[in-house]
């Protein structure tokens with residue numbers, strides 16, 4: 093298989109429905125993997141996915157002002173992500189969702205919790221240090237501690253967070269600021285699907301996209 097490299101593609105012709113092989117770049121999956129595209133297409137009709145996928149698509153549509161989009165061709169967004177998450181929960185007709193958050197964003201998690209509960213949702217939440225395990229108790233060398241090696245330093249415990257939310261049988265889980273790596277472990281071990289409300293970026297106030305534009309972040313490679 094030729095690995096896809098969509099991020100380097102200058103044409104983005106798939107967005108316009110173009111499948112003409114002569115127009116697409118050599119690494120293009122739309123050009124190279126016709127059979128796979130058909131296999132994947134069928135999966136969206138499976139009993140397991142059909143409702144989830146249709147709710148996702150409808151949510152996407154409802155995020156824009158319909159009149160502006162249809163009559164004027166303008167894309168006008170209507171609501172922030174946290175409202176999208178709440179609306180999605182309503183669409184899939186669930187009441188119970190999970191919140192897995194970082195201790196460094198406990199205030200943000202509390203605010204998110206309040207808003208989601210305000211939408212009538214039951215929110216089960218687990219902070220990263222749940223279990224109160226010292227870093228050395230989970231096999232980390234004491235020199236991995238950020239502060240003094242002799243003192244207790246709570247380990248992030250994404251497996252415990254996932255297990256708690258698995259046991260609560262949440263319909264999906266929302267990430268608030270888990271560290272890179274810990275977020276992957278949580279996502280891997282969460283039985284429910286995972287979405288992100290806040291992605292942790294310590295240097296930018298949790299706004300990593302700014303590093304792609306700001307001249308003060310241009311030496312990143």
Ligand code: SF4
Pocket residue numbers: 097098099101102103104105106107116117119120121122123
């Ligand atoms: S699928 Fe093909 S046309 Fe679309 S972005 Fe990727 S490489 Fe470009």
